[in-house]
Amino acid sequence: MKHKISIKLGLLFLISMILIELLLFAILYTTVSTHRINEVMEELLTRGAGHRDVLENYFDESTLAHVALMESEAVTEVIITDGDGNILSESFNEEGYPDIFYEAIDGKIEEEERVIEDEWRTEPYVATVSPIIVENEQIGNVFMFSPSEVIRSIIGHLTRQFVLVMAVLILVTILIVVALSKFITRPLIRMKEVTENLSTGKVEEYLDEHPNDELGVLASSINRLSEDLERIKKERHDFLSAIAHELRTPLTYVKGYADVAAKKKTSSEDKDHYLNIIKEEATHLTDMVQQLFQLAKMDENTFAIEPEHVDVSLVLEEVKNHLHPVLEEKKTHLLIDVPSNTKVYADPMRLKQVIHNIVENALRYGGEETTIKMTAETKKQHVIIRISDDGPGAPEDSLPYLFERLYRVDKARSREIGGTGLGLSIVREIVELHGGVVKAFNDEGLTISITWPKEDNDEKNSISR
Secondary structure (H helix, E strand, O other), X not given: OOOHHHHXXXXXXXXXXXXXXXXXXXXXXXXXXXXXXXXXXXXXXXXXXXXXXXXXXXXXHHHHHHHHHHHXXXXXXXXXXXXXXXXXXXXOOOOOOOHHHHHHOOOOOOOOOEEEXXXXXXXXXXXXXXXXXXXXXXXXEEEEEEEHHHXXXXXXXXXHHHHHHHHHHHHHHHHHHHHHHHHHHHHHHHHHHHHHHHHOOOOOOOOOOOOOOHHHHHHHHHHHHHHHHHHHHHHHHHHHHHHHHHHHHHHHHHHHHHHHHHOOOOOHHHHHHHHHHHHHHHHHHHHHHHHHHHHHHHHOOOXXXXXXXXXXXXXXXXXXXXXXXXXXXXXXEEEEEOOOOOEEEEOHHHHHHHHHHHHHHHHHHXXXXXXXXXXXXXXXXXXXXXXXXXXXXXXXXXXXXXXXXXXXXXXXXXXXXXOOOOHHHHHHHHHHHOOOEEEEEEOOOEEEEEEEEOOOOXXXXXXXX
16 A cells, blocks of 8 residues: 555544543533532532521421412522421322432431432432521421432533534544544655665755754655665776776787687797787786685685784885895885884785785885885874875876776776786775774875784674675
8 A cells, every 4th residue: 555654644643533532521520520510519509508598597388378379480409397296288290209208207306407418320310408597496307309310411412512612623534634634644655755766876866954853854864875876886887898808909910810820821929929918918807806706705704714823024024025036127116114013904915905905006116126115103092004106196186086996097008017906905994993093195106005903902892895
């Protein structure tokens, strides 16, 4: 159901509001009905007290008859008795009196006016008694009776009014809840539609971020997600295009030279030359695939890191020894200026890979007979490792992109010297996995600076991904 959330939310609001209204109406109805019943009983007491006051001053047959006559024209009824319970006057036009009257005169002496019957639901009358006292002697009683039907009529009328008001209020509540639920859920439904479109690849839709509430924050988050997906989609397209281009070139070389080498007319010397080219391109392809595989493992959080405290100077010496033949061939000087016992918290193999990739990059782009210098500076929580060369450096506008995948300052020259455009991106990934930061800047050549943690920052948060 398209608007299922609005129905659920509307029903929840409606049920809650109706329950609250019913509770409030029950309290109000009980209060009002009790007040109206009390009013009737107070009025009956007051009427009886008025007759009692008159009779205390004029206790004679004329006054007795007058009181009875007055009540015979009213809804209420009266019975006036002497002190022994004998009826002196009454207004009933029917035979027999209410049972409560006989119970009240059965040897009881009334000391003050009171209600003697208030069961209006089951008894035909409610009743009060007001004793007539002259000179501290009770000479009689005034019994007042009011038909219970009067109270039932009042309560019935009150009930009908409450039911009508309740029905109108529930109707208004339903309309308000429907409108309110639609108002609240409209942006949620819109968000649902936009997220569904995002899942199908439509990233050009945006949500209104104006509401300064949780919905506005959620809309802003979805818009950022849309922008990120659009950026990722573009990066993926560019990355795949770059990969296709990078793979096509060596494959073209391999196929072309293989075809030429396979020809019978090709001399043995040329065949050897072509096979060497094919071998170089195959090695280039292998390196690229291996580096892509490492990046894929990093993206999938399956790139294992086993950090420990490592002496930086020893790692740098190992890299220098490993690259010694290349350094000799290119007549490159690799200088290490790192205090002994300078330690970082790193995976030794991954740290070596980082230094190796950076030095290889300097060897490729630093030029012939360059000097590469490696230094380390200890700070409070980090060690800053710098690897610099005295080559031409990199254009300033390209520095922010040096660690992007497949980014090359000069693609044609990179093709000649064999770079894949992945080495420095692997460097950044490994450094960031360790909680470090890597930057590049020009300073009489290109300098790459790595800020590496000295301690296990992820003891505080585990470093294995």
